[in-house]
Amino acid sequence: MIIDSITKKYKQQVVLNGLSFDFKQGEIIGLVGKNGAGKSTLMKIIAQTVQNFDGSIKETQNVGYLIEEPKLFGKKTGLAHLNYFSAIYGNKFHRNEYEELLKGLQLSGVLNRKVREYSLGMKQKLGIVISLLNNPSYVILDEPTNGMDIETSIEVLQQLKKMAKERNIGILISSHKLEDIESVCSRVLFLEDGVIQEEQQVSDQNHYLVKLVFDTPTELATFQKHQEFGTILRSSDTSVELETTTNTADVFQFVNKLGIRLNDFTTEKKTLRNVYMNKMGGAKHGA
Numbered sequence: 001m002i003i004d005s006i007t008k009k010y011k012q013q014v015v016l017n018g019l020s021f022d023f024k025q026g027e028i029i030g031l032v033g034k035n036g037a038g039k040s041t042l043m044k045i046i047a048q049t050v051q052n053f054d055g056s057i058k059e060t061q062n063v064g065y066l067i068e069e070p071k072l073f074g075k076k077t078g079l080a081h082l083n084y085f086s087a088i089y090g091n092k093f094h095r096n097e098y099e100e101l102l103k104g105l106q107l108s109g110v111l112n113r114k115v116r117e118y119s120l121g122m123k124q125k126l127g128i129v130i131s132l133l134n135n136p137s138y139v140i141l142d143e144p145t146n147g148m149d150i151e152t153s154i155e156v157l158q159q160l161k162k163m164a165k166e167r168n169i170g171i172l173i174s175s176h177k178l179e180d181i182e183s184v185c186s187r188v189l190f191l192e193d194g195v196i197q198e199e200q201q202v203s204d205q206n207h208y209l210v211k212l213v214f215d216t217p218t219e220l221a222t223f224q225k226h227q228e229f230g231t232i233l234r235s236s237d238t239s240v241e242l243e244t245t246t247n248t249a250d251v252f253q254f255v256n257k258l259g260i261r262l263n264d265f266t267t268e269k270k271t272l273r274n275v276y277m278n279k280m281g282g283a284k285h286g287a
């Protein structure tokens with residue numbers, strides 16, 4: 001799917017400002033940003049529930065979505081919902097096709113119960129299954145783990161990951177829970193004031209952010225000349241910050257071998273949270 005130069009205004013307020021990105025089937029992308037950044041608006045535009053915008057979206061065939069709370073009928077059972085929404089999409093609901101997913105989401109046992117007896121998390125999970133009934137190529141999920149406890153969130157995210165792979169579905173997920181996003185997404189977009197400020201790849205391998213402080217600029221220059229640990233993010237007269245997959249002990253050993261002395265050394269694991277804090281100003285943005 002190609003999202004090209006999307007601009008959306010509500011009255012005079014520019015909510016999305018020439019925003020572009022593309023995503024493929026089978027890929028899971030995260031969308032993060034402070035309240036009001038424009039995440040839901042972007043998702044509604046992709047899901048085609050909001051019109052009147054500038055720019056274009058190409059290859060939007062068959063998009064399933066769960067945006068805000070799922071629209072459910074309290075007096076109907078979960079199963080009745082699945083039959084009803086399948087019929088709207090022109091399909092018949094074949095339970096066996098969804099059994100593994102329903103079991104994984106622990107919904108199989110409650111499908112005959114009325115939805116008004118469901119917890120918020122159960123309703124969200126039913127909403128996720130409904131978003132998949134049209135055999136979509138892409139699914140847009142706005143804060144899908146809202147109202148879910150930690151165990152349920154993990155379960156749901158793992159099921160989504162499996163489905164993206166098995167059914168070749170492209171999934172766009174927004175959330176303020178950065179750990180959730182990090183656990184399933186291969187790529188994360190940071191949205192601020194209607195534009196993508198930053199795009200981060202999420203790696204399966206551990207990455208570390210390391211800061212080394214030397215006594216003299218000459219020692220720093222020696223280190224920089226010989227190091228092959230990773231990417232240098234910043235440097236000053238006597239210090240350097242780099243991103244590496246090498247563990248701390250190996251960095252120390254390398255510095256020793258060069259015969260130079262470290263004055264100070266800090267390291268932290270690179271997480272989506274600390275990258276977000278660094279780039280977007282962190283806590284004040286509320287993610």
Ligand SMILES: Nc1ncnc2c1ncn2[C@@H]1O[C@H](COP(=O)(O)OP(=O)(O)OP(=O)(O)O)[C@@H](O)[C@H]1O
Nearest residue numbers: 010011013015033034035036037038039040041042
């Ligand atoms: N229907 C609407 N009419 C007018 N303004 C709107 C409408 N929908 C959203 N907005 C405004 O657009 C901006 C972006 O809202 P949006 O819901 O897309 O943000 P968000 O990133 O999803 O926020 P949150 O994290 O709180 O869900 C906000 O300033 C909001 O007030």
